[in-house]
Amino acid sequence: MFRAPRGTSDLLPEQQKYWRYIESKAMELAGEYGFGRIDTPVFEDSGLFIRSVGEGTDIVEKEMYTFEDRGGDSVTLRPEGTAPVCRAYLEHGMHNLPQPVRMYYFCPVFRYERPQAGRFREHHQFGVEVLGDPDPSVDAEVIELASRFMSSLGLSDIDILVNSIGDPECRPAYISQLKTYYSGFTDRLCEDCLSRLDRNPLRLLDCKVETCRALGDEAPRSSDHLCQPCQEHWDRLRDYLAAMEISYQVDHRLVRGLDYYTRTVFEVQPRDVGGQSTILGGGRYDGLIEELEGRPTPGIGFATGMERLTLNLQRGGIEVPEIVSPSYLVANVGAEARPAALKLAAELRRAGVGAILSSGSRALRGQMRQANALNVPYALILGEDEIQRGEVVVRDMASSTQETVPLQDFMGAVANRSA
RNA sequence: GCGAGCGUAGCCAAGUGGCCUAAGGCGCCUGUCUGUGGCACAGGAGAUCACGGGUUCGAACCCCGUCGCUCGCCCCA
Numbered sequence: 001m002f003r004a005p006r007g008t009s010d011l012l013p014e015q016q017k018y019w020r021y022i023e024s025k026a027m028e029l030a031g032e033y034g035f036g037r038i039d040t041p042v043f044e045d046s047g048l049f050i051r052s053v054g055e056g057t058d059i060v061e062k063e064m065y066t067f068e069d070r071g072g073d074s075v076t077l078r079p080e081g082t083a084p085v086c087r088a089y090l091e092h093g094m095h096n097l098p099q100p101v102r103m104y105y106f107c108p109v110f111r112y113e114r115p116q117a118g119r120f121r122e123h124h125q126f127g128v129e130v131l132g133d134p135d136p137s138v139d140a141e142v143i144e145l146a147s148r149f150m151s152s153l154g155l156s157d158i159d160i161l162v163n164s165i166g167d168p169e170c171r172p173a174y175i176s177q178l179k180t181y182y183s184g185f186t187d188r189l190c191e192d193c194l195s196r197l198d199r200n201p202l203r204l205l206d207c208k209v210e211t212c213r214a215l216g217d218e219a220p221r222s223s224d225h226l227c228q229p230c231q232e233h234w235d236r237l238r239d240y241l242a243a244m245e246i247s248y249q250v251d252h253r254l255v256r257g258l259d260y261y262t263r264t265v266f267e268v269q270p271r272d273v274g275g276q277s278t279i280l281g282g283g284r285y286d287g288l289i290e291e292l293e294g295r296p297t298p299g300i301g302f303a304t305g306m307e308r309l310t311l312n313l314q315r316g317g318i319e320v321p322e323i324v325s326p327s328y329l330v331a332n333v334g335a336e337a338r339p340a341a342l343k344l345a346a347e348l349r350r351a352g353v354g355a356i357l358s359s360g361s362r363a364l365r366g367q368m369r370q371a372n373a374l375n376v377p378y379a380l381i382l383g384e385d386e387i388q389r390g391e392v393v394v395r396d397m398a399s400s401t402q403e404t405v406p407l408q409d410f411m412g413a414v415a416n417r418s419a
Numbered sequence: 420g421c422g423a424g425c426g427u428a429g430c431c432a433a434g435u436g437g438c439c440u441a442a443g444g445c446g447c448c449u450g451u452c453u454g455u456g457g458c459a460c461a462g463g464a465g466a467u468c469a470c471g472g473g474u475u476c477g478a479a480c481c482c483c484g485u486c487g488c489u490c491g492c493c494c495c496a
Contacts, residue, residue: 208492305495369457
């Protein structure tokens, strides 16, 4: 038997309510802030991601779904959402639009990883991007949006972590300080950290091994080594966040795995457990558009994982609205009633109300059971008697009461109610 | 890429060498109730016990391999 590929899953009808809930909240908020929706292709030229995400990153090095298409071009299933949006910004000359340009997206993203709790090979993101404005007020606004998004979902047990990792001006000097610091403790570093020392020194900071953590506490902090413009950006951001009364924590260990981030980085984490816990991550990427051969254009955004949001909604016991079932089940008895039932169901749907046609192959008893199991408020019963008299039995399932009414009157009432 | 655990019907599972032609529960279907649901009772369908090999007189159960799933590390949403 075929199964869904490793790390992927089917989103079954009974789970859809979470997604609908998250999507509706996200779209509502995005609209409030003036974001327009963008949808980009599921796959892109492989070079786009190699260039933007960074050659040395894990994503590019070992996680991309890259293949040659039949024409011999190398394409890659989108491993993240920001680069395609930037590509679209450039391709469609959006620098000619009023700046900044605000866009949001929902899309599947693909990374070849070992699946575990909250981590998949295909997952789905909601993300926002603001392109064309360097001002820290935009950072504050985007972080505020993230915060509002969490509270609108009902997720309250979360921390918002914020940091500044500088820019190409000041970061190299900081990184070399960091290396110097850690090089003095090579005897105390874990094996992973020893390799990070060469490959990705920033990552030393968020190692989870106890001894490494202790070293990280005392390590030089990026926010203490910012160049003057970065420092000013960082100071103003914190002023704005304070002015907006956003509760957040500065986390000097916060770094992100993609090369394009500059200055502001932030994450949202649930308060309880560790593991694959980050539910939202983002930051500023002022060099990215230029890296993609555009005029220097600043940008900032974040992405959230639908699956992790759902997980947290479920863990938090947060009630989400059920997807409404149709109002009517049309039961029918006897061969004569079958076409009449089909017609009635079709008319109801045309009138804008949902109707499920019950299979006439079952006894009426079975059809009523079905009505009960499907949780429809009303069952409509058509039998030969009703057909002859031009009537229909309308049964209110909740109160177990029913009345026989002329079909025309019933349809008239339905039309009035839905109008 | 590394480490650990687990695979018995759609789901939850009992069973740890013969009494297993595999218990029970949920769900599904049918009947009791000849055209009326939720409850109850009765019945039914649904399992090559993940797959392959081995040990044994005998394997769901022990051993080996494979595959799959889950969890952790790395990394990330």
